[in-house]
Structure formats: structure tokens, C-alpha cells
Amino acid sequence: MLIVKAGGAAGVDLDTVCADLADLAEAGEPWILVHGGSHETNVVAKKLGHPPKFVTSVSGYTSRYTDRTTLEIFEMVYCGKTNKGIVERLQKRGVQALGLSGIDGRLLEGKRKGALRVREGGKTKIIRDDLSGKIDRVNTDLLNLLTGAGYYPVICPPGIAEDGTAINTDGDRAAARIAAALGAATLVILSDVPGLLAKFPDESSLIPRIALADVDDAAERYAEGRMKIKLLGAAEAVRDGVGKVVLADSRIENPVRAALDGGGTTIEA
Numbered sequence: 001m002l003i004v005k006a007g008g009a010a011g012v013d014l015d016t017v018c019a020d021l022a023d024l025a026e027a028g029e030p031w032i033l034v035h036g037g038s039h040e041t042n043v044v045a046k047k048l049g050h051p052p053k054f055v056t057s058v059s060g061y062t063s064r065y066t067d068r069t070t071l072e073i074f075e076m077v078y079c080g081k082t083n084k085g086i087v088e089r090l091q092k093r094g095v096q097a098l099g100l101s102g103i104d105g106r107l108l109e110g111k112r113k114g115a116l117r118v119r120e121g122g123k124t125k126i127i128r129d130d131l132s133g134k135i136d137r138v139n140t141d142l143l144n145l146l147t148g149a150g151y152y153p154v155i156c157p158p159g160i161a162e163d164g165t166a167i168n169t170d171g172d173r174a175a176a177r178i179a180a181a182l183g184a185a186t187l188v189i190l191s192d193v194p195g196l197l198a199k200f201p202d203e204s205s206l207i208p209r210i211a212l213a214d215v216d217d218a219a220e221r222y223a224e225g226r227m228k229i230k231l232l233g234a235a236e237a238v239r240d241g242v243g244k245v246v247l248a249d250s251r252i253e254n255p256v257r258a259a260l261d262g263g264g265t266t267i268e269a
């Protein structure tokens, strides 16, 4: 099974990703698509008068502060506009695509974060109403049921906590959990960069390969912002049994096949 994650950054080209996935489906290759929607969520949140707020944890990671209103906007964009837009693109190309979020059928179950300890203006602050969390269980029965019946799942956050609360969760991490749970050979993570760049944003400085043992060091040395979390998620997937993870470019012709053919940054054991 091939798992593909399409990012939600402004430059991610969903048309080329869907066209490529349709060709792969036509050729009999099963896949599951996981997608983001971060850029569009920011745009819509601003329009609705509830602009995005990002917080930085004491350990240095930045994440979206998700109060109830933010979660609702997040669902409108991820589960609504973006998910249905992708399903429509695929259905137009003859793929029996089916959209699901992580709360549907408890597809992506996890734990809500407790109080968040964040840094703000040089001080540590505790946030208690944040609705985000980390996925630790995937409903593989549901995925196997769907793929076994010929459907191509198109999956997005949020996930669901044990008590049924929706939780905002990182799309790359969710894709990594799905790939690991299904024992996937390959996870392709497509974004608006060619892969991990040694001198970001210089696109000629692509790092083609990172051994699992060197990921933490590479994240520390080269990655800024969200790329750090992406790398850690990729390493987690390989550690949990995924054959390899490829960070690759969505903006090129046949982006998935290019990644499978050795493009981008490959992380393997």
C-alpha cells in the first residue's frame, strides 16, 4: 500500500497530485491520500474575523492554537472545501474516491493534549482550552473494508479523542500513523519544496537521502519551522516499520511517481 500526504501550504498543486494518483489507480496501484489545508484555513479564519494564532511550546515547536471556533473553521476548510475539492477532482478522473476525516468511524484516534505550556514574550504561559492532540490509533478495519471494496480513501484531520471530542492533529503525523498501521512500503509527503534543503530556500541544495540515525541531526541543522516536525514524523514512520518516507515536490509533473522514482529526500532505515 502507498500512502501519499499532500500538504496544505499555499504552493501545493492538488491538480497535478490528483492527476498522478488517478493514473496510478488506473494502473492498479492502491493508495490512500491524506491531505492538509493549513494555508486555506488561515485565509478563511481571517475572513471570518477569527485570525489564526500560533503558539510555541517550551520545547520550541510551533502549532496552531485551536479553540472551539478555530476547530469549527478548521473543519469547514479541511473536511469541507479541501476534502470535497480533492474527491471531486479524483471522481472527475474516474477514481472511486471517498472522503473521510479522522472523526468519521473513529478513523484517527488519539489523546487530547493536556494543558499547553507555551512561551509568550519571554514568559511561560499555560493554555487549557486547546483542542489539539496526537494520534495513536488508526481504524485499520475501516480502511481495509474501504480499500478492499475498491474505494480510494481521501483522509484529513481532525482526529478524535477517546471521549469523542474532535482534536486538531498534524497531517504529516496522521499520515505517518496510517502508513505504520497498515505496514505501508512507502509514504510520500508532498509539499511546496523539493524536499529537505540544506540551504533553505535554495532549491539546488536538496538533500537526497538521510539515514534514520541522522534525522534528528538533520532536523536540527537544516530545518526551520514546520519542516522540523515533518522530519520527525517521517522518522517516526520509518521507526514504526514503514519501508521508506520520501519528502518531495507537489509542483512538478507526476509528483507521486517522481517521488517513487527517487526524487526528493528519502528517509529509510
Ligand code: ADP
Pocket: 006, 007, 008, 009, 012, 036, 038, 190, 191, 192, 193, 195, 196, 197, 198, 199, 200, 222, 223, 224, 225, 226, 227, 228, 230
Ligand atoms: P505542508 O503544509 O505543505 O505540509 P509545511 O509548511 O508543513 O508544508 O512544510 C514545508 C515548508 O517547510 C516549506 O514550504 C518551507 O517553507 C519550510 N522549510 C523550512 N526549512 C526547510 C528546509 N530546510 N528545506 C525545505 N523546506 C523547509
